[in-house]
Amino acid sequence: MAEPEPKADARFDVVVFGATSITGRRVAAYLSERAGETGASWAAAGRDASKLDRVLAEEGVSAPESLVADVDDPDSLLAMASRAKVVLNLVGPYTLYGRPVIDACVDAGAHYVDLTGEIPFVRRVIRDFDERARAAGVKVIQVCGFEALPPDLSVRLAAESALERWGEPLAEVDLEVTIERVPMPPRPSDYVSGGTMQSLAAATSDEDAAAVTDPACLVDDPELAAAIRRLSPISVAPRRGLGGHPIAPMAPAAFINPAVIQRSFAQAAAEDGANAEPFRYREGSAIAGPALSLPLRYAAAGLLSGVQAGFMRLAGASPPMRRRLGSGLARILPPSGFGPAADRLEPWHWRMSISARTSGANEVVVEVDGRGHPGYLATARMLGEAGLLLAEAGASPDRAGCLTPATGLGTANISRFDRAGVSFSVAG
Numbered sequence: 001m002a003e004p005e006p007k008a009d010a011r012f013d014v015v016v017f018g019a020t021s022i023t024g025r026r027v028a029a030y031l032s033e034r035a036g037e038t039g040a041s042w043a044a045a046g047r048d049a050s051k052l053d054r055v056l057a058e059e060g061v062s063a064p065e066s067l068v069a070d071v072d073d074p075d076s077l078l079a080m081a082s083r084a085k086v087v088l089n090l091v092g093p094y095t096l097y098g099r100p101v102i103d104a105c106v107d108a109g110a111h112y113v114d115l116t117g118e119i120p121f122v123r124r125v126i127r128d129f130d131e132r133a134r135a136a137g138v139k140v141i142q143v144c145g146f147e148a149l150p151p152d153l154s155v156r157l158a159a160e161s162a163l164e165r166w167g168e169p170l171a172e173v174d175l176e177v178t179i180e181r182v183p184m185p186p187r188p189s190d191y192v193s194g195g196t197m198q199s200l201a202a203a204t205s206d207e208d209a210a211a212v213t214d215p216a217c218l219v220d221d222p223e224l225a226a227a228i229r230r231l232s233p234i235s236v237a238p239r240r241g242l243g244g245h246p247i248a249p250m251a252p253a254a255f256i257n258p259a260v261i262q263r264s265f266a267q268a269a270a271e272d273g274a275n276a277e278p279f280r281y282r283e284g285s286a287i288a289g290p291a292l293s294l295p296l297r298y299a300a301a302g303l304l305s306g307v308q309a310g311f312m313r314l315a316g317a318s319p320p321m322r323r324r325l326g327s328g329l330a331r332i333l334p335p336s337g338f339g340p341a342a343d344r345l346e347p348w349h350w351r352m353s354i355s356a357r358t359s360g361a362n363e364v365v366v367e368v369d370g371r372g373h374p375g376y377l378a379t380a381r382m383l384g385e386a387g388l389l390l391a392e393a394g395a396s397p398d399r400a401g402c403l404t405p406a407t408g409l410g411t412a413n414i415s416r417f418d419r420a421g422v423s424f425s426v427a428g
Contacts, residue, residue: 011041011043011083012041012042012043012064012065012083012084012085013040013041013042013084013085013086013387013388013391013392014031014040014041014042014043014084014085014086014087014088014384014387014388014391015042015043015044015045015067015080015081015083015084015086015087015088015110016028016031016042016043016044016045016088016090016384016387017045017046017069017080017087017088017089017090017091017101018045018046018089018090018091018092019044019045019046019052019055019056019063019090020046020051020052020055020056021090021091022339022376023090023115023145023376023379023380023383024044024090024380025055025056025059025061026059026345026376026377026380026381027088027090027380027381027383027384027387028042028044028056028059028061028063029056029059029060029061029380030380030381030384030385030420031384031387031388032061032062032063034384034385034388034419035064038388040388040391040392041064042063042064043063043064043065043066043067043083043084044056044063044065044066044067045066045067045068045069045080046066046067046068046069047068047069047070048068049066049067049068052066053066059342067079067080067083071091071097071100071101072100074100074103074104077100077101077103077104078104078107078108080104081101081104081105081107081108081110082108082110084105084108084110085110085111085390085391086110086111086112086113086387086390086391087101087104087105087110087111087112087113088113088114088383088384088386088387089101089102089112089113089114089115090114090115092114092115092116092118092198093116093118093198093201093202094114094116094118094121094142094202095116095118095120095121095202095206096202098114098116098121098125099125101114102125102129102140105138105140106129106132106133106136106138106140107136109136109137109138110138111138111139111140111141111390111391112138112139112140112141113139113141113142113144113383113386113387113390114141114142114143114144115143115144115145115147115379115383116142116143117143117147117252117253117256118202118206119143119211119212119217119218119255119256119259120206120207120208120209120211120212120217121202121206122142122143122218122259122260123208123211123217123218124208125140125142125402126218126402129402130401130402131401133400133401133402134400134401136400137400138400139390139396139399139400139401139403139408140401140402140403141386141390141403141404141405141408141409142402143256143260143404143405144382144383144386144405145375145379145382145383146374146375146378146379146382147252147253147256147257147260148256148257148260148261148404148405149382149386149405149409150352150368150370150382150422150424151175151257151260151261151283151352151354152257152260152261152264152404152405152406153405153406153409153411153414153417153424154175154352154354154366154368154424155170155173155175155261155264155281155354155356155366155406156264156268156406156411157366157411157414157424157426158170158173158354158356158364158365158366158426159265159268159356160411161364161366161426162356162358162362162364165362165364166358166360166362168358168359168360168362169277169279169358169359170277170279170356170357170358170359171277171279171280171357171358171359172279172280172282172356172357173261173279173280173281173282173354173355173356173357174242174282174283174354174355174356175257175281175282175283175284175352175353175354175355176241176242176243176247176283176284176285176286176352176353177250177251177283177284177285177286177350177351177352178245178285178286178288178350178351178353179285179348179349179350179374180349180350180351181347181348181349182347182348183344183347183348187340187344198330201326201329201330202326202330205314205322205323205325205326205327205329205330206322206326207319209314209315209316209322210315210316211259212255212311212312212315213234213255213312213315213316214229214234214259215228215229215232215233215234215255215258215259215262215281216228216229216259216262217259218259218260218262218263219262219263219266220266221266221270221276224266224276224278227278228262228278231278231279231280232258232262232278232279232280232281232282234254234255234258234312235254235282236249236254236305236308236309236312237305238298238301238302238304238305239284241284241286242353242355243286243288245286245287245288245289245297246286246287246294246297246298246300246301247284247285247286247287247301248284248285248287248300248301248304248305249284249285249304249305249308250283250284250285251285251304252375253308253311254283254284254308255312257283258281258283260404260405261281261404261406262281263404264404264405264406264407265277265279267403267404267407268406268407271399271407277359285304287300287301314326339375339376340373340376344373345372345373345376345377346371346372346373346377348370348371348372348373348374348377348378349370349371350370350371350374350378351367351368351369351370352366352367352368352370353365353366353367353368354366354367354368364426365426365427366424366425366426366427367424367425367427368422368423368424369422369423369425370421370422370423371421371422372421377421378420378421378422381419381420381421381422382417382420382422384420385416385417385419385420386405386409388416389409389413389416390408390409395413395416396408396409396410396413397409397410397412
């Protein structure tokens with residue numbers, strides 16, 4: 001379905017719902033800067049207009065307008081969405097609070113974007129909203145932060161490059177993330193996001209938690225899903241990477257990106273009227289260091305693997321056990337507001353390297369260079385830029401429904417993310 005022209009009566013290009021959250025205020029700051037450069041209009045939204053103004057003022061940001069909206073008040077959500085071309089939802093955990101916002105956006109004809117990593121919730125959204133969103137000409141794009149925008153777009157870029165050069169589909173993809181610079185001295189709050197931890201607890205205690213370990217849980221075609229499960233199971237075991245470094249599971253979780261990336265390929269193939277070719281996808285975080293530290297680095301990789309294996313075992317437990325343990329985790333894990341201090345967000349520098357091999361043994365390498373804390377600053381800027389792309393007529397693909405970052409945003413304007421501090425390049 002072709003994307004409709006933006007609504008003539010929509011006052012704001014982008015509305016940031018949940019702008020007082022740690023990430024939300026960064027999104028607002030980014031949009032405030034970009035609005036001056038692009039002429040785009042934006043607004044902040046939350047339960048308390050005075051709190052919105054106060055919190056954003058602390059960040060040196062003045063929103064053009066503050067909208068009052070509450071997840072417990074459907075009329076307020078509909079009023080907010082009716083004034084937006086795009087709603088960026090920062091109110092999580094999304095399993096608990098996301099559905100009413102999506103409902104309002106689809107009813108109002110506003111594109112919807114969020115940062116959820118709660119794959120069981122994403123699966124339900126696809127089931128319940130895909131047809132409605134298509135009929136309304138609305139894009140519903142989830143998992144649109146560090147998980148899974150950079151990996152999803154970079155793998156799509158590799159696939160397009162392989163088809164253009166050799167006419168061959170991808171057969172294997174390895175993605176490695178390396179953190180090259182962090183603020184010193186390190187603090188636990190630099191690495192542990194309360195919001196992410198609460199989302200993991202929600203996902204693993206979900207009624208559909210078994211989907212967490214299924215790389216094909218977002219793929220509709222049963223035969224393709226079965227082939228993906230055979231060829232590309234999710235593993236959290238430590239391994240040796242392309243550069244010889246130990247590879248730990250992707251942080252914060254190994255079970256977020258694979259499902260999104262496999263859905264992207266299935267959607268693209270269905271749109272082209274072709275059979276989707278299953279491929280093996282493997283990712284992880286490289287733990288770099290001097291040769292003498294190799295045993296310690298492998299030990300660290302093993303520890304991180306053990307933590308994620310515990311989450312995956314929890315997802316496979318009986319429903320009563322999941323509910324009890326999930327509730328307990330939610331109480332003891334850091335709360336949603338827990339995260340790094342503002343002055344420790346800028347120094348981060350990280351890279352993603354994607355090595356993709358085709359069915360004919362040709363290789364494509366895609367590099368992603370990222371600046372700013374991946375889970376907060378880079379994520380906020382990427383989300384803000386995604387909102388601007390969706391609000392701009394013709395800047396993203398003519399698709400509607402429940403989409404991934406790759407199928408919803410496309411790669412034609414991937415260079416726009418340079419402004420967000422995340423640059424993509426095809427290296428080979």
